[in-house]
Amino acid sequence: MPMFRWPRLGAELSGSEHRLTRLALRIVVGTLVVISAVAPGAAEIASAAGATPAPSDGIGLRLVEIPVNAADDPRAQKYIVDHVAPGTLIHRTIEVSNGSDSSAHISLYPGAASVQDGAFLATEGHTPNELSSWTSITPAEIDLARAGAQTATVTIAVPADAAPGEQYALIWAEARSSADAGVVAVNRVGIRVYLSIGSGAAPAADFTVDSLAAARADNGQPMVIASVHNTGGRALDLSGTLELLAGPGGLSAGPFPVNLNTTVAVGDTEPVTVELATEIPNGPWMATITLGSGLLERTVEASITFPRSGTAAAVPAHEPIVIWPYLTLAGFILVGATVLLLVRRQRRLVYPVVKFA
Amino acid sequence: MKLKMRILLATMSVAALTVGLALPASAADTTTTLAIENGTLSITVPNAAYMGSQPNTVGGSVVTASLGQVTVSDARPMNSAGASWTVNASATGFVASGQSTTIPASAIGYTVGTVTKVGSPSYIVTTTNLSSMATAAAVVAASSVYSSSSAAWNPTITIKVPSGMSAATYTSMITHSVF
Structure with missing residues (x-):
């Protein structure tokens, strides 16, 4: 869809x-x-x-291989996303490219990352964390000619005594300009790593959209704030759209892209904001929001009205009420009843014949 | 007795060898992977920028200079889920060799300016100006990117030069990280 x-x-x-x-x-x-x-x-x-x-005319980085079982997962195509048992060794091939007009010396190294307050956060330089300390990249230094590209291997050796849970890191490719004068430019491109550790099957990702609140920014722009609760065992990278339906005079608006670069940590509840066009009438509207992370998708709706200013009370959201399954069920019952009736009538007709034979 | 000991030792060393060999095997790659034709996420920042010269003043002064165009291109696989990226910026203080005076990173500011979007212009860009570049913070973030696209901006660097600086060429390192 x-x-x-x-x-x-x-x-x-x-x-x-x-x-x-x-x-x-x-x-x-x-x-x-x-x-x-x-x-x-x-x-x-x-x-x-x-x-x-x-x-691309700068320094570029891409994933070259992904796990077969995650081939359909949009997140796994951009990031290193995996679930492994403690004591496992995993390898991923990445490719660094130099799109600049001169040769470049590129350093490859892992760095710490975290998920906080709805964002995937990077750290400066070579700051380590547990996951980055298990990670190595070979070769670590690459000299690339103009328009050159080279692959490197990321190896993550998860120790046997690693605590279960999800950990985050970044694989950085870094290029520096010469230290002539003024400002030395350091460019880094990172591939995010989301590594879930634990024995057995991967913990399922899941989330609920608990409520929708209509609000108006100080400049008068209407907004919808959805409250997303990560109820699963993996971090979520959310994306999605909002549609306004059944508005005044039968108006509908959208879909509006969800304004987020949001990563929701396990167990956290984060607000997700959708900014709308200023000319949208106050409503009431049936707001339908579809949010997804990887292959997971949730759609909920709530009836909202935009306030003149500030934020209106959050309205509990529910899954859209879909009529067709009920209609289908009603159809089945109708057909079933008719067939039953016909069969009975047939029996009544046939019965005497059988009796007299 | 000696022979027995020898056999025992030999068995033990073989066992040790087996264990040694078996360990890496059991810890081998368990995930089957497949190769993908994937686009890159890339960043371009002008090589080295010259911030101009400034006479030393009693009350200090402010130097404002353009860093040059920063471009982020996102050609990673796009699909219904979209993509997002963040650019962090940070700086080290301005130092000059042989000089004790420095301009701290907290005195360096970063103003994003207008972001020009190419390719998938309907995606959302959020910008944040920094009054201090001492710690890495997000300056430009893009979300709901649904097709290959790029974004470019020309940041303005503001340097609050303290008074009493020695005459020298001061150098800082400005880092842009996209992820």
Whole structure:
């Protein structure tokens, strides 16, 4: 089920954003044309320039392999997400690329990360934590020519006495500019690691959306705040959309993308905010929010009305009431009853014949 | 007796060897993986920026300079779940070799400015300006990215230069981390 649709009422970009986008697109197309004149191989990218950003021209990092059992999981395609027993050794291949116009020296190392207050947090430099201390990357130093790329192996050796639970880290690729004068630029790209440790099957991810609250920001912009409770055993990377249905005069609006870069730790409850267009009427609306993390998806709805200012009381959210299963059930009962009736009538007709034979 | 001892020792060492060999085998990779054709997450920051020169003043002064364009390109696999990324920025204090005076990182500010989005412009970008770059903090965060896209901005660095600085070329290290 596609969660993203083109914006309808109110979700349009402002005029200035449109202009910026158009300008930026023009710049990209211009750049790509120049590139395609130099390198014929780049012509393919140029033909798809409508939506393709300029080719990476900095330091890039990507995952090259993912576990077979997580092939469908969108999170596992971007991050190292796994569940292992204590004492396990895991390997993942990553690839570092240099898109700059000069050669680059790149350092690869693990660093600590944590999930707090709804965000995946990185730390500075080589700050270690438990998971990062079990992690090594070979080779740790790579010299890449212009437009070069090389793979490296991330090895995580989970000790046999590791405590069960989920741990977080980042695999960093770092490049530094020369220390000439002024400011030395350090660029880092990280791949997040979510490693669940425990014996047996992976703990299931689960969450509930407990309530929806309508609110208005100081600048008058309407917002919806959903309260998300992580009831499972894994951290959640939330994404999703909100739709406003059954509004005044039968209006509907959205879907609006959920404003979050939110990672909810196990057991935590975090607010998830959706910013809406200013011209949205106050309501009442039936707000339907769909949130997902990986393959998990939840849809709930609640009737909300936007306040003139501040935040309205949170309305408990419930799963959408779907009529068709009941209709189907009613249909089955009807058909069943009819068949029963017909059979009975048939028997009544047949019975005397049998008796007299 | 001697022979028995020898046999025992030999058996023990074989056993030890077996254990030694068996351990890494039992701790071997248990996850089957498959290769994927995946896009990269990348960041570009201008190589080295020159912040200008400033005469020493009694009351201190403020230097404002543009760092140059920072670009984040996200070509990781996109799907209905979308993607998100965060850019943290931090700095070390300005130091000059042989000088005892420094400009602390807490006196360096970071203003994001306008973020230009390319590719999937409907995604949401949240920006935060920093009054102190002493600790790494999120400056730009993108969420609900549903297709390959990039974002670019040209941050302004504000340096509160204290009074009584020695004349020298001071260098700081500014880190941008995308994850």
